[in-house]
Amino acid sequence: MNRSARRMSYLYRLLLQLLPRPFRERHGAAMEETFAAARREAAQAGLVATLRLHAHEAADLLLTGVRLRVRSLGQAQRGLVPRDAGRRITPGAALLDDVVFGMRSLSRHAAFFAFAALTLGFGVGATTAMYSALKTVVLEPPAYAGGERAVKLWRTMGSGLRIPPSAEQIELVRSETMLFEAVSTYSGGTVTVTGLGEPVELAVQHGSADLASFMGVEPVIGRTFRPEELAGDGAHVVLLSHALWRSRFGGRTNVMGETLHVNGEPWAIIGVLPPDVVRPDAMPQPIDLWVPLSDAQPGRSLIARLEPGVTIERAGDRLTALLGEDAQSGLEITPATSTRVGSLREPLRVLMIAVALLLLIACVNVSNLLLHRNAARARDTVVRAALGATRSRLVRQALVESLLLAVCGGAVGVVVAWAGTMGAAALRPAELAAIQAVDIDGGVLLFSLLISLGAWLLFSLLPALRGAQRNTAGSLSSAARTGSGGSARLRWTLVGFEVALSFTLLVGAATLIVNVRDSARRDPGYEPESFVAMDVTLPVWRYQGDADRRAAFDRLTAAVRRLPDVDEVALGAGVPPLWGITFGTVHPEGRAPDEEATIFHGGGIDEAYLRAIGQPLIAGRAFLPHEVRDGADVVVLGESAARRIFDGDDAVGRRFSLMGDDFMVVGVARDIAIVGLATGDADRPIAYWPLTEVWNRMQIVVTAKRRDDEFLAGLTSIVRSMEADALVTVTAGSELLGATLARERFTAALLTAFAAIALLLSAIGLYGVLSQIVTGRTHEIGLRVALGADRANIRALVLNTGGRVVAAGLVAGALLVTGGLRFLSSSIFGIEHRGPGVYAAAAVVLGVTSLLAMWRPAMCAARVDPMRAMSSD
Amino acid sequence: MNNTEPLTPLSMAILLALMDGPQHGYALMREIEAQTGRRPGTGTLYAALDRLEEEDHIAECEVETAEDARRRYFRITPGGVAAARAESARMLGVLDQARAGSVFTSFSALRELS
Numbered sequence: 001m002n003r004s005a006r007r008m009s010y011l012y013r014l015l016l017q018l019l020p021r022p023f024r025e026r027h028g029a030a031m032e033e034t035f036a037a038a039r040r041e042a043a044q045a046g047l048v049a050t051l052r053l054h055a056h057e058a059a060d061l062l063l064t065g066v067r068l069r070v071r072s073l074g075q076a077q078r079g080l081v082p083r084d085a086g087r088r089i090t091p092g093a094a095l096l097d098d099v100v101f102g103m104r105s106l107s108r109h110a111a112f113f114a115f116a117a118l119t120l121g122f123g124v125g126a127t128t129a130m131y132s133a134l135k136t137v138v139l140e141p142p143a144y145a146g147g148e149r150a151v152k153l154w155r156t157m158g159s160g161l162r163i164p165p166s167a168e169q170i171e172l173v174r175s176e177t178m179l180f181e182a183v184s185t186y187s188g189g190t191v192t193v194t195g196l197g198e199p200v201e202l203a204v205q206h207g208s209a210d211l212a213s214f215m216g217v218e219p220v221i222g223r224t225f226r227p228e229e230l231a232g233d234g235a236h237v238v239l240l241s242h243a244l245w246r247s248r249f250g251g252r253t254n255v256m257g258e259t260l261h262v263n264g265e266p267w268a269i270i271g272v273l274p275p276d277v278v279r280p281d282a283m284p285q286p287i288d289l290w291v292p293l294s295d296a297q298p299g300r301s302l303i304a305r306l307e308p309g310v311t312i313e314r315a316g317d318r319l320t321a322l323l324g325e326d327a328q329s330g331l332e333i334t335p336a337t338s339t340r341v342g343s344l345r346e347p348l349r350v351l352m353i354a355v356a357l358l359l360l361i362a363c364v365n366v367s368n369l370l371l372h373r374n375a376a377r378a379r380d381t382v383v384r385a386a387l388g389a390t391r392s393r394l395v396r397q398a399l400v401e402s403l404l405l406a407v408c409g410g411a412v413g414v415v416v417a418w419a420g421t422m423g424a425a426a427l428r429p430a431e432l433a434a435i436q437a438v439d440i441d442g443g444v445l446l447f448s449l450l451i452s453l454g455a456w457l458l459f460s461l462l463p464a465l466r467g468a469q470r471n472t473a474g475s476l477s478s479a480a481r482t483g484s485g486g487s488a489r490l491r492w493t494l495v496g497f498e499v500a501l502s503f504t505l506l507v508g509a510a511t512l513i514v515n516v517r518d519s520a521r522r523d524p525g526y527e528p529e530s531f532v533a534m535d536v537t538l539p540v541w542r543y544q545g546d547a548d549r550r551a552a553f554d555r556l557t558a559a560v561r562r563l564p565d566v567d568e569v570a571l572g573a574g575v576p577p578l579w580g581i582t583f584g585t586v587h588p589e590g591r592a593p594d595e596e597a598t599i600f601h602g603g604g605i606d607e608a609y610l611r612a613i614g615q616p617l618i619a620g621r622a623f624l625p626h627e628v629r630d631g632a633d634v635v636v637l638g639e640s641a642a643r644r645i646f647d648g649d650d651a652v653g654r655r656f657s658l659m660g661d662d663f664m665v666v667g668v669a670r671d672i673a674i675v676g677l678a679t680g681d682a683d684r685p686i687a688y689w690p691l692t693e694v695w696n697r698m699q700i701v702v703t704a705k706r707r708d709d710e711f712l713a714g715l716t717s718i719v720r721s722m723e724a725d726a727l728v729t730v731t732a733g734s735e736l737l738g739a740t741l742a743r744e745r746f747t748a749a750l751l752t753a754f755a756a757i758a759l760l761l762s763a764i765g766l767y768g769v770l771s772q773i774v775t776g777r778t779h780e781i782g783l784r785v786a787l788g789a790d791r792a793n794i795r796a797l798v799l800n801t802g803g804r805v806v807a808a809g810l811v812a813g814a815l816l817v818t819g820g821l822r823f824l825s826s827s828i829f830g831i832e833h834r835g836p837g838v839y840a841a842a843a844v845v846l847g848v849t850s851l852l853a854m855w856r857p858a859m860c861a862a863r864v865d866p867m868r869a870m871s872s873d
Numbered sequence: 874m875n876n877t878e879p880l881t882p883l884s885m886a887i888l889l890a891l892m893d894g895p896q897h898g899y900a901l902m903r904e905i906e907a908q909t910g911r912r913p914g915t916g917t918l919y920a921a922l923d924r925l926e927e928e929d930h931i932a933e934c935e936v937e938t939a940e941d942a943r944r945r946y947f948r949i950t951p952g953g954v955a956a957a958r959a960e961s962a963r964m965l966g967v968l969d970q971a972r973a974g975s976v977f978t979s980f981s982a983l984r985e986l987s
Contacts, residue, residue: 019916027919030945034898035915060914068920 009036015058018065020072059107063100070096095400102401112373113405116366119764120409120455122757123362125416126355128448132421134348135444138341142282145216146181146305150336151312152281153302153319157583157597162332164301169331172322173304179315181307184214185300186280187293192539192727195261196248199539199725203285204262206234206293214305215280222256222271225292234292236267242275244288262289264541264725282337303336347747354505354754359451361501361758363459365765366409368494370402370463372772402460410452414445424750462490491769492805498762499809499846500816505755506842507817512748514838519741525672526576527614528733531568532707533575534560534700534715539725549694552723559718560702565711568703570612571691573603575699575733577676577740582687584659588645600641601674601684604691610636610669612701613733620652620667623690627666631692635663638686639671663689676740707732759846763853770802770857778864786866798858799851806850810843880960883913883921888930888957891949895934898922898945922947930956 012035016028035057042053107113141148153173154162164187165173174183185208190201211217212224219239229235238260240249249255259266273290280303293300306315316333323330536556543549553571561569574580582600587593607623610616618639627634642651642665651665674684704711712730719728774781781794817839880888883905890896890904898918906912913921925931930953936946949957 023920023923027923030898031915031919033944034902034918037899038902038915057914057916061916064914064916064920 009039011054012057015061018061020065020068023068063104066096066100066103070100095396098397098400099404101397102404105401109373112369113408116369116405117408117412119362119365119369119761120406120452120459121412121416122761123355123359124410124413124448124452124455125420126754126757127359127451128413128417128444129420129424130348130352130355131447132417132441132444133424134352137344137348138337140282140337142280142336143276143278147282147336149181149306149308150280151304151306151315151333152336152338153304154332154334156330156332164299165331167295167298169323170300170302173302173319173331176318176322179307179310179318180304182210182214183302183304184208184211184280185293185295185302186211187297187300188279191262191289192264192537192725193260193262193289194264194539194725199727201537201727202244202288204289204291205279205287206291206297207280208293208295208300211280211293214303215277217273217277219271220274221253222269224271230292230294232294232296234294234297236262236265237270237292238262238267239271239273239290240269241273241277241286241288241290243286245272260289262291264539267291280336281339283340343743347743350508351747351750351754354508354751357501357505358754358758358761359455360458361498361761363455364494364498364501365761366405366455367459367462368491368765368768370398370460371491371494372768374398374463375772398463399460402463403456406452406456406460409455410448413448413452417444417448462494488769488773495762495765495769496805496809496812498758498765499806499850500813502755502758502762503810503813503842503846504817504820505751505758506845507813507838508820509748509751509755510838510842512744512751516741516744516748519677519744520738522673522677524576524677524737525615525670528576528737530614531612531701531703531733532712532715533731533733533736534702534719535575535697535727535729535731536700536719537697537727538723540696542723542725543696546694549696553694553698553700556719556722557700559722560700560715563704563711563714563718565705566702567705568608568612568701570606570608570701571694572605572609572699572701573691573693573695575701575736576613576672576674577737578699579603579674582658586645587657589655589657598641598644598685600687602638602686602688604693605688606691609688609701612703613672615672616670618668618670619650620665622667623688628690628692631690633661633663634666634690636667636669636688637665638669638674638684640683641685641687642668644685673737673740677737678740678744701733759849763849766802766806766850767853767857770798770854771860773801774798774857774861777861781861781864782866782868785864791862794864795858795862798861799854802850802854802857806847810846814839879963880956881921882909883917884925884930885957885960887921887925888949888953888960891931891947891953892957895936895946895948897936897947901947925953928952928956 009032012032013028016024016031019028038053039050042049142150144150153165153169155165155169157163170183170185173180187206189204189206191204193200193202207225209225209227209230217224220242222239224239225235225237229237240255240260245251245255255269255272258269260269261267273287277287277290279285279287281301306312312333312335319331319333536553538549538552543552557569557571560566579601580603582603583597585594585596586598605623606628607625610622617636620636622636623632623634626632637645637651645651645656646654651668653665655662655664657663669686669688671683671686674686702715715730716728719726784794785791886905886908887901889908890901896904898915901922902912902915902918905918922931926933926947929950931947932950934946934948
């Protein structure tokens with residue numbers, strides 16, 4: 001026996017498992033031998049014969065398996081050997097019989113079945129994929145014990161600003177043992193680790209003593225922190241993440257006591273974390289190192305686990321009662337996952353609605369296909385009814401058949417969902433990192449099973465009801481066969497419905513696309529194309545004083561300035577759209593202080609910075625070199641900030657104080673897209689101060705005549721040659737800005753994909769109904785041609801029939817979408833209702849697609865041969 | 874012996890094929906194909922053999938020339954012969970009725986109509 005033959009007989013043995021065990025034991029070996037003989041014969045006849053044999057055998061064994069079980073069920077019930085004639089049907093056996101009938105009927109119409117299952121699969125798959133994204137981002141609690149009761153507490157500063165609570169607030173929360181079962185603090189950051197090859201930036205989590213027990217984390221090797229290690233600034237001890245331990249330490253068990261060079265200092269490794277440690281707030285970024293967080297450190301995030309039975313609202317009320325209503329000292333309490341959900345909730349909600357529409361379209365399409373099939377086999381049904389099949393039995397058979405379809409569609413859907421999430425994860429922008437953990441788990445599978453069943457109810461109900469209504473005599477009349485009359489009207493209604501839903505999705509997608517395009521075209525107010533930003537982090541351990549760092553960056557900027565083709569070099573603590581914020585209550589000179597805190601975007605810059613990024617001044621001047629050198633109390637404001645502080649009066653020369661410091665406004669600069677181009681991000685207050693504090697991480701802004709790779713590599717090597725342990729990335733200003741629309745682009749792309757699938761499905765629906773109508777009316781068309789109708793007339797007649805339905809669908813869709821867009825604009829990124837242009841574009845796309853779908857049926861109708869058509873009946 | 878219930882066409886074909894002597898599964902398969910124009914799958918065939926065996930219409934038997942140890946031969950039993958006879962008689966009866974009801978002439982009449 002050669003290899004392929006062995007493989008075949010293995011396959012056959014596998015299929016034999018479908019048969020009941022006693023039968024298999026009695027006949028299995030002989031069947032295998034018979035099959036082998038048949039296979040040898042087929043092999044001589046060629047590949048096609050072999051394939052046909054296998055397909056035949058697979059179907060036959062499947063059916064036999066069911067049939068034998070039905071038989072043994074009957075035997076068990078009656079203690080008799082059943083025969084086909086005069087057999088009393090038990091409910092279970094009847095159901096199995098229906099299943100067999102359904103499988104047989106579906107396998108006889110494999111193309112129909114595959115198509116319907118695929119259609120359904122797309123609907124179920126898209127919905128499942130979106131659900132798994134929604135679940136991963138929004139619904140899933142943090143993955144540790146008690147994570148579903150974990151909450152995060154924030155200090156509110158007015159203006160919707162939330163920052164980590166103060167030390168007193170943390171103590172207060174710790175003392176509220178009636179509300180909170182456990183309380184812990186943490187913070188995150190990055191450190192530079194050397195001595196492991198190239199210097200690397202690693203993600204570090206600072207955790208208080210109780211964080212490990214809060215999260216139920218037990219090191220796989222070593223221990224957690226001792227109380228004395230959390231005193232003062234915290235001891236230099238570190239726990240490695242499991243992944244880091246495996247990748248950098250080869251998973252050695254004797255790493256304890258070895259040292260890791262963190263920010264230039266030796267830290268003792270005291271243990272290794274288990275592989276599945278997540279961040280306390282369930283953010284998806286992995287943790288590399290876990291180090292102690294002492295109570296003395298500022299900016300600690302506060303996390304707590306509610307006592308069972310305590311709701312977020314109750315805890316919030318109690319805290320408000322304790323702290324008073326004062327907006328600036330209040331504590332806000334949110335689910336621990338609120339940071340992860342962030343701005344993703346609304347886009348996900350919109351996409352979820354979109355996939356629900358898609359699923360609905362898929363159901364309508366399958367429903368339509370089933371109606372078509374019912375019409376096509378009306379005679380078969382009538383014959384069965386005439387032979388004594390009861391109406392309920394007929395309906396049940398139809399339902400079982402469609403249930404089989406739903407189950408297969410669901411299975412296809414899971415595959416589609418899996419492929420879809422893989423694809424989406426590959427395309428996902430960095431901002432949507434929360435989606436990286438999307439996977440298909442039991443809950444998601446259950447969801448897709450449920451929606452498959454829901455879809456089954458939706459798409460099978462109408463055909464089943466219609467099937468039951470069918471009157472026996474009427475079915476044999478030609479109306480039922482030709483698809484005119486009631487059934488056709490219903491099917492046309494369904495097609496119109498599909499068109500309306502597709503139109504809704506198309507307009508939604510077009511609106512998002514136009515919005516993204518307009519946002520991308522918005523004038524950012526500065527010149528992102530003209531500069532590149534060098535993001536430089538000097539090693540903390542080598543440059544510890546402000547003077548050291550300033551000297552180092554002065555050397556760096558001087559070196560860059562000496563490069564040929566360089567025009568301007570400037571230094572700043574940030575770069576648009578990645579500036580940090582400064583906040584506090586503003587007190588303008590000669591006026592009452594503001595009540596609410598203002599959040600300023602911007603920070604320290606040198607005298608060349610505004611020129612380098614191309615941000616124009618509207619009034620006053622930029623900083624002077626000596627102001628930057630001496631750290632003068634001056635400020636350059638953006639337009640909105642100046643307007644807000646001085647109520648629209650001329651700001652230059654005026655003074656205001658912020659958190660106790662006094663500043664004089666020397667210039668007002670144009671507002672720029674300082675946090676990006678997304679619609680909600682316009683007109684943020686901007687303030688720049690002279691660059692007095694130079695941090696380890698700074699941005700060097702370079703404008704130059706050249707932009708090629710060689711030039712960019714030259715910039716990197718200047719930094720490296722001066723400081724080998726520095727981290728450096730060079731990015732074009734336009735690239736940084738473009739990335740701020742990543743979320744909008746991604747949402748628009750997904751919605752467009754859904755709209756395209758919807759369009760395809762409704763085109764198929766249109767094509768199917770129209771083809772059937774044309775086939776059914778061949779006789780009539782033949783008669784018209786024989787009576788002298790022009791072929792162009794015939795074509796127009798068919799196109800007209802479909803066109804009316806499409807037009808009705810468009811009108812319904814327009815009404816639907818007007819309401820829908822109102823919701824859309826209220827829910828995400830300030831989307832505006834985009835006038836008739838978007839509607840027109842969507843209508844054109846839909847119209848052209850519909851015309852393409854109707855073309856072939858129309859041509860077929862026009863080609864009808866009157867002689868043939870009229871003799872066929 | 875139960876000869877009141879009609880046999881299925883497949884059972885009848887198997888019994889007829891075994892009239893000439895013991896056969897193994899694959900030979901039966903080909904014989905049935907020759908008789909009816911359709912070849913049953915192994916599952917259908919053995920399910921039918923199983924039932925015929927249960928009803929005592931056929932029985933397994935040893936054949937000395939067997940090439941393969943797994944190959945099983947079946948022979949017809951007296952009960953099977955009787956059942957095949959009863960079925961043949963029933964079919965002849967049906968045929969007589971059909972002739973009496975001028976089925977054949979009606980068919981030709983239909984053909985003329987269309």
